[in-house]
Amino acid sequence: MGKRTVSRRRFLQATGGGAAALWVPRRVKGYSAADMEAMTGEGRMEADVSKWELDTPALCVDLDALDANLATLQETVAGNGIASRPHAKTHKCPAIARLQMESGSVGICTAKVSEAEVMLEHGIERVLMTTANVTPFKIERAMALTRWYPGFVHATDTPRNARDLSDAAQAAGVTASVVVDVDPGGHRTGITPGRPALELAQLVDGLPGLRLLGMLCYDGGSQHVHGFQERRAQTLGRLAPAAETCQMMRRAGLNTEIFSGGGTGTYNIDHETPGFTDVQVGSYVFMDAQYLAIGGATDGDVYSDFEPSLTILTTVLNSQYEGRVTTDAGAKACTINQPWPIVKGESGMSYRSGSDEFGTLRYENPSRTHQVGDKLELIVSHCDPVVNLYDQMYATRDDRVEAVWRIAARGRSA
Ligand SMILES: Cc1ncc(COP(=O)(O)O)c(C=O)c1O
Secondary structure (H helix, E strand, O other): OOOOOOOHHHHHHHHHOOOOOOOOOOOOOOEOHHHHHHOEEOOEEOOOOEHHHEOOOEEEEEHHHHHHHHHHHHHHHHHOOOEEOOEOOOOOOHHHHHHHHHOOOOOEEEOOHHHHHHHHHOOOOOEEEOOOOOOHHHHHHHHHHHHHOOOOEEEEOOHHHHHHHHHHHHHHOOOEEEEEEEOOOOOOOOEOOOHHHHHHHHHHHHOOOEEEEEEEEOOHHHOOOOOHHHHHHHHHHHHHHHHHHHHHHHHOOOOOOEEEEOOOOOOOOHHHOOOOOEEOOOHHHOOOHHHHOOOOOOOOOOOOOOOOOEEEEEEEEEOOOOOEEEEOOOHHHHOOOOOOOEEOOOOOEEEEOOOOOOEEEEEOOOOOOOOOOOEEEEEOOOHHHHHOOOOEEEEEEOOEEEEEEEOOOOOOOO
16 A cells, blocks of 8 residues: 555645535435345355445545555654554444554554443454543443453543442453543643552552553644644643653662553654653544644644545535525534535635534535436545444445445443
């Protein structure tokens, strides 16, 4: 797989270059989700189906763009001397996690214990759960995973939680691998860097049921900072106390084999933080309108390091009013996140998905229109919550459906 970067020109061509509207002119065929499932063997399509024949709304992932994103990430992080541990909270899809592992990632992250269960059950055996489990119920579930999958890693951010983990591990007859979650300053999760984090790491190291593997520090507040230099300055500053904590842990003889963090916005910056080992990138596989807007190192306007691979197909339902049409992809298909979805291959129009069942497409030139039944393709606003709305995604190449992938962890938010 060669590296493929997207120039600003190519991105604009893909998203707003004024190309002809994309639709199926005379539809004779149509395939529901159930039809598609019936035509797949172990997820692979056994029939020749164009994505434009899919019933809508439908979630699609373009395999050429996905492959390019996997390759760009791996080449970049490997060239910078670190690793990737992609976050499965973005795709919730074991088939994609498998591709990430095959492309060279050292493991997968999950946000929730239920997501971890799905990934582990589907053969992804190196899972780091980035959120601490705090209730006895969740801790017990997590320890059950440790019993079957020794590669499962827990996060902790308080001494009390570390003791609870150790007690539960001993009760389950396992030794649980643990990283200390360090706060980059956002106060969302994590313990204060410096002495509090060091003392927690020492506690974890000494508790009988636990094995210390290092730390994580996810700087979510820097991922969408506009402008590469601004993003770089902010995240390096915010990670400096965590880097110092990592040094303190090393000097104290503690294990720092993991210092994980970062995301799609800082994947090419995080290696500059001393001791940092791997990026927890999530959105890079799909991209979305939120990330496209942040600007990259080579392009100040568009973050073009990764290609938008995830789209929603939608059908025009009503075109009888001037200056607008109504589609079938509203909030339940697109979410109400903003910026709003981008109509791929079109310009001079804007899309809104604020209404539950309907999308609204408005034209700058009121004499423009689409016809009822026309299909349009939307670049998603924010990939993670969109994926969580669908049971499956259609993996396509050159508009042909190659596979139907189950979003097996869809709805696994506990
Ligand atoms: C703990 C953690 N790590 C990594 C990520 C991935 O971030 P991104 O999608 O920006 O790459 C997230 C996303 O919210 C996260 O919460």
